[in-house]
Amino acid sequence: SSPSPDPVMLDHLGDTFYRLSMLDEAHAAWQRSLKGLGEGDVIRDDLQPRRLQLLAKIRQAEAKKP
Numbered sequence: 001s002s003p004s005p006d007p008v009m010l011d012h013l014g015d016t017f018y019r020l021s022m023l024d025e026a027h028a029a030w031q032r033s034l035k036g037l038g039e040g041d042v043i044r045d046d047l048q049p050r051r052l053q054l055l056a057k058i059r060q061a062e063a064k065k066p
Contacts, residue, residue: 007036011054027061030054
């Protein structure tokens, strides 16, 4: 089985989809990224602030704001 995609890469993928006005795809990528971060047991220091950024991006995509 292949390893899970890196949450940071999924975040960037979501950003790319978002800039292309592909909101559903962006939302899905950000959700996968957030899931990849786990439920709070963060090992990498760079991932904790990313969790908050992802939550904000997901809310924005759900509101369908460009």
